[in-house]
Amino acid sequence: MPFLHYNKPQKMPLSFQHLTSTKQLTREDMDGILKVALEMEKVRDNGGSDLLKGKVLASLFYEPSTRTRMSFESAMHRLGGSVITAEGIQFSSLYKGETIQDTISMASQYADIIVMRHPEQGSADLAVETASVPFINAGDGPGQHPTQGILDMVTIYKERGTLDGINVTMVGDLLYGRTVHSLSFLLGLYNDITFTFVAPDALQMPEKVTSYLDEKGMKYSTTSNLEDGLDSDVLYMTRIQKERFADSSQYEKLKDSYILQGSHVKDKDITVMHPLPRVNEISTDVDALPNAAYFRQASNGVIARMALLAMLLKQA
Numbered sequence: 001m002p003f004l005h006y007n008k009p010q011k012m013p014l015s016f017q018h019l020t021s022t023k024q025l026t027r028e029d030m031d032g033i034l035k036v037a038l039e040m041e042k043v044r045d046n047g048g049s050d051l052l053k054g055k056v057l058a059s060l061f062y063e064p065s066t067r068t069r070m071s072f073e074s075a076m077h078r079l080g081g082s083v084i085t086a087e088g089i090q091f092s093s094l095y096k097g098e099t100i101q102d103t104i105s106m107a108s109q110y111a112d113i114i115v116m117r118h119p120e121q122g123s124a125d126l127a128v129e130t131a132s133v134p135f136i137n138a139g140d141g142p143g144q145h146p147t148q149g150i151l152d153m154v155t156i157y158k159e160r161g162t163l164d165g166i167n168v169t170m171v172g173d174l175l176y177g178r179t180v181h182s183l184s185f186l187l188g189l190y191n192d193i194t195f196t197f198v199a200p201d202a203l204q205m206p207e208k209v210t211s212y213l214d215e216k217g218m219k220y221s222t223t224s225n226l227e228d229g230l231d232s233d234v235l236y237m238t239r240i241q242k243e244r245f246a247d248s249s250q251y252e253k254l255k256d257s258y259i260l261q262g263s264h265v266k267d268k269d270i271t272v273m274h275p276l277p278r279v280n281e282i283s284t285d286v287d288a289l290p291n292a293a294y295f296r297q298a299s300n301g302v303i304a305r306m307a308l309l310a311m312l313l314k315q316a
């Protein structure tokens with residue numbers, strides 16, 4: 001099948017070969033990915049293309065995933081490429097004691113681009129030590145989830161029409177929440193952003209993010225009260241993540257800290273986002289509201305990842 005909308009001779013170079021953290025991106029990178037993602041939406045909606053024909057994606061998921069894995073694999077298929085997979089540490093040679101570096105060195109022989117999710121923070125940095133093809137971090141424990149941040153930016157642009165001058169409230173597990181870390185660094189590239197961080201004291205935004213925002217001179221406030229964050233343009237809810245707590249009693253104490261109800265956001269000009277999966281932090285009566293954007297957000301994962309795969313493989 002021809003490229004449809006994507007037969008442009010002019011490529012959009014990225015400033016990086018591997019993607020481990022959103023801190024690597026420049027504003028030009030993010031603007032370029034956004035532009036290509038909006039083109040990729042047309043490609044997807046018109047039946048796909050053969051832009052990545054002959055290219056192979058290694059999809060390595062050593063921690064559970066539904067959206068990230070399926071949307072990466074869907075993105076590769078929609079661009080005419082193919083996918084090889086490994087899942088679960090217990091079914092891979094990592095279980096036998098192989099290092100991440102050796103695993104990635106091997107995957108580099110079998111594929112043209114590698115995506116990996118791993119439960120340990122820092123695993124993506126180990127992977128790029130031996131990656132000889134482009135490597136993408138699909139989530140490294142409580143560290144970063146850069147492609148989620150990118151698709152979140154695409155979603156904010158599509159829902160709000162701009163990435164500058166917006167107020168963003170982030171709610172829930174901000175300490176271990178890699179999605180809010182990645183998104184904060186990306187929003188830090190834009191102008192006049194104001195953040196409200198809503199979390200229990202024990203799960204507030206970590207210093208690695210707030211010090212970055214301080215360096216950039218960005219405005220943020222912290223609170224434990226959800227009501228303080230409901231006047232924003234974007235309300236980014238997150239799950240309290242059971243798997244990140246060493247002490248299960250602490251999780252039990254905090255798990256129901258915030259439950260967004262339809263009455264909180266009905267008839268308000270506030271875009272409700274969530275990286276998903278959710279447990280109970282957004283009541284299902286929010287789902288049908290026009291400003292509930294979280295299922296559209298998950299759908300944007302495909303076009304954002306189509307853009308990134310094509311750009312890292314220097315085809316877009």
Ligand code: CP
Nearest residue numbers: 065066067068275276
């Ligand atoms: N948002 C996200 O990373 O979802 P999955 O864990 O299902 O991939």
